[in-house]
Amino acid sequence: MKRSARKGRARVASASGQALVPALLFLLVGCIGLYVAFNSFQMTSAKIKLQNTADAAAYSVAVLQARDYNFSAYTNRAMVANQVTAAQVVALKSWIDELDATYSLSNLDSTVNTLADHPAQWSTPKQIGKADIAPVRAALDALLPIVASDIGRLNRALSVAQANYHTAVFTAVPATADAIAQLNQPDTRVTQGYFDSDRNAAQKAAWAAYTATVTPAGTPGQDDFADVVTDPDTLDRFVKNRDSVRSVAPNFQQLNDSANRICGANSTFTVNVTHDGGTQLRSDKAGWQSIDASTALLTVSCIGSFESIAGHGGSANGNITSFMTNPPFVASQDWEGYGGYFNFGYTGTTIPGRVPSSMAEQFSQGPGAPLDPANGGLLPYQEVNGVRYAAQAPRITIEVTRNTDTLIKTVGLQGGGVMKVEFNAAGGAMRALSSAHAYFVRPDETSFGVAILGGLLNADQWARADQDTERKTEYPSLFSPYWQAALAPVSADERAAARLSQIPVALQPDPERQTQ
Numbered sequence: 001m002k003r004s005a006r007k008g009r010a011r012v013a014s015a016s017g018q019a020l021v022p023a024l025l026f027l028l029v030g031c032i033g034l035y036v037a038f039n040s041f042q043m044t045s046a047k048i049k050l051q052n053t054a055d056a057a058a059y060s061v062a063v064l065q066a067r068d069y070n071f072s073a074y075t076n077r078a079m080v081a082n083q084v085t086a087a088q089v090v091a092l093k094s095w096i097d098e099l100d101a102t103y104s105l106s107n108l109d110s111t112v113n114t115l116a117d118h119p120a121q122w123s124t125p126k127q128i129g130k131a132d133i134a135p136v137r138a139a140l141d142a143l144l145p146i147v148a149s150d151i152g153r154l155n156r157a158l159s160v161a162q163a164n165y166h167t168a169v170f171t172a173v174p175a176t177a178d179a180i181a182q183l184n185q186p187d188t189r190v191t192q193g194y195f196d197s198d199r200n201a202a203q204k205a206a207w208a209a210y211t212a213t214v215t216p217a218g219t220p221g222q223d224d225f226a227d228v229v230t231d232p233d234t235l236d237r238f239v240k241n242r243d244s245v246r247s248v249a250p251n252f253q254q255l256n257d258s259a260n261r262i263c264g265a266n267s268t269f270t271v272n273v274t275h276d277g278g279t280q281l282r283s284d285k286a287g288w289q290s291i292d293a294s295t296a297l298l299t300v301s302c303i304g305s306f307e308s309i310a311g312h313g314g315s316a317n318g319n320i321t322s323f324m325t326n327p328p329f330v331a332s333q334d335w336e337g338y339g340g341y342f343n344f345g346y347t348g349t350t351i352p353g354r355v356p357s358s359m360a361e362q363f364s365q366g367p368g369a370p371l372d373p374a375n376g377g378l379l380p381y382q383e384v385n386g387v388r389y390a391a392q393a394p395r396i397t398i399e400v401t402r403n404t405d406t407l408i409k410t411v412g413l414q415g416g417g418v419m420k421v422e423f424n425a426a427g428g429a430m431r432a433l434s435s436a437h438a439y440f441v442r443p444d445e446t447s448f449g450v451a452i453l454g455g456l457l458n459a460d461q462w463a464r465a466d467q468d469t470e471r472k473t474e475y476p477s478l479f480s481p482y483w484q485a486a487l488a489p490v491s492a493d494e495r496a497a498a499r500l501s502q503i504p505v506a507l508q509p510d511p512e513r514q515t516q
Contacts, residue, residue, distance in 0.1 A: 387475070
């Protein structure tokens with residue numbers, strides 16, 4: 001019995017350690033799998049990070065694009081407001097000149113002195129008015145040219161700033177994209193020469209052609225800026241139409257007297273003065289021009305009624321010395337301004353040029369020295385080129401590169417010999433593409449009284465006048481600052497071009513051979 005027990009223990013001892021071999025093999029396979037998985041995870045993580053970096057760079061460039069368009073929109077609106085001010089300055093100059101002339105001595109005074117029994121009732125208030133107007137006229141004569149010139153220089157600065165900002169944005173895109181890429185990942189960069197390559201030529205051309213510098217002054221026909229600045233809701237009534245009754249009871253610019261010396265007993269003689277005036281943008285958009293004129297209606301009981309010139313004045317800005325297009329010849333078109341305005345606010349007829357003699361006299365004399373000959377009129381501005389119904393601006397695609405030798409931070413983990421991990425990326429680099437663009441969308445103007453996603457507080461103050469009736473769609477323009485940025489899908493052509501660019505030129509397929 002003792003002997004058999006020893007044999008059993010010997011067999012057990014000889015079998016011990018047999019499970020160690022498969023365990024070691026399993027551990028080896030597990031380590032190899034873990035090693036491969038670790039490196040695969042690093043590759044996947046690197047690709048995700050590189051794509052995120054490309055997205056950040058592309059989005060940042062689209063933000064630049066949107067800011068460029070919004071800057072143009074804000075400056076366009078500022079120039080519109082300044083043009084309205086320029087029109088008001090021209091109107092005020094014309095109006096004060098006419099008012100001063102109306103209260104100055106003229107042929108009308110000689111007629112009144114001849115017909116009226118008590119001409120002092122006319123001349124005395126007129127002398128008082130002349131004295132009251134004199135300091136106002138002197139102050140405006142000194143101030144208005146300065147204001148007009150400053151407004152013109154400000155508009156010129158805004159116009160130049162638009163063009164320079166647009167050029168700067170276009171030039172800054174490569175450096176901005178590269179800087180954003182390196183801020184996200186210091187070991188990445190925008191593919192060298194990408195923006196100047198043939199692959200990007202079509203996108204650059206589309207972006208450059210999407211907007212244009214428009215020069216309205218001196219050119220006939222429709223213009224977006226002129227449409228905005230001459231809109232009835234843009235200009236105030238003082239600019240558009242200054243017609244009024246100058247006769248103010250009981251004294252100024254009116255007379256109720258007798259004419260017994262001329263007509264005999266119980267005769268009457270009355271004088272009433274009316275004023276017409278307005279400011280128009282020239283049809284060639286080269287400047288604002290204004291005419292103000294007052295007409296006296298004289299009624300003598302034994303003679304009848306007739307008109308006489310009471311006074312007139314005119315003004316303009318821009319390089320304008322005559323109201324006529326081809327002086328000294330007057331054409332009916334010379335009485336027409338841009339935007340459907342005509343006859344400088346006179347509403348007595350619908351026929352251009354058929355106006356009171358006082359307005360015609362000022363028209364023949366011209367506007368006098370222009371207030372701002374250098375910068376008057378509509379200056380160059382940026383606008384979307386042509387009619388664009390799509391809300392998206394041209395896409396911008398960015399290609400970001402990361403060298404594969406930067407993927408492994410600890411060299412020992414890359415292995416060696418047959419176990420060395422090779423990153424077989426083309427040209428020894430990983431690349432990622434991303435596209436983005438600016439897009440135009442007017443905020444939701446539905447009023448719910450509280451802020452909601454995409455909504456506005458006090459939305460009724462933002463709504464278009466036709467919002468509730470016609471529900472019109474506002475298409476992209478550089479007059480509304482509603483441009484934003486968004487990522488966009490990368491086109492199949494761009495992906496194909498990216499893959500082709502990684503193949504050595506000698507190995508690239510011959511397009512001519514493929515078409516045969």
